[in-house]
Amino acid sequence: MENQTQKRQEEIRQKKAQNVKIRNLKDNIKAYVWAGLALALAIFIILDQTGTIDADVSVGKLIITVLLLAFVVSAFMERWFFGIFIPLAIIALMYKEQLGFKSFGFWAIIAVAICLSIAFSLIFDTTGNIISAKKAEDAAVEEAIEDKEEAAKAEEESKTRD
DSSP states (O other): OHHHHHHHHHHHHHHHHHHHHHHHHHHHHHHHHHHHHHHHHHHHHHHHHHTSSOOSSOHHHHHHHHHHHHHHHHHHHHTOSHHHHHHHHHHHHHTHHHHTOTTOOHHHHHHHHHHHHHHHHHHBOTTSSBOOHHHHHHHHHHHHHHHHHHHHHHHHHHHHHO
16 A cells, blocks of 8 residues: 555656646747747738738737737646637637628627636646546545645654654
8 A cells, every 4th residue: 555655656746747847848839939929920010011911900900919819829828718718709809800700799709708718617627638537536645645744744843842
């Protein structure tokens, strides 16, 4: 039994180390996405101002769209579904006519985004995996390990006091 607990503790430590590596990778990807979107926006503005392209979209509207898309990518990396669907709903509202959503009202689009956010948040956890009993078991084991470590520390402290 003790051997299984040690194996489980080691698995949890390895998962935590892997999560740190993934978090660093996510931060790098976010930085590249923001940089790429800013660069693309700068190129678009230059081309629009020189008359090379004739865009029907205002520069202000495009800047807001790029910022919202960058926010969506950042939220996607964190698996924050409200941060994904709400900005997409705002973009859909901004380009309602071009997307063919003329008959959709403001509140209908926002309600769809909120419902999708709630549904995805309930189905998936923050790592993007479907919530399962195995995850709940892992959390229970991790909590038991932490409780056991705290109890051992408390026992050690009580022995040093005596």
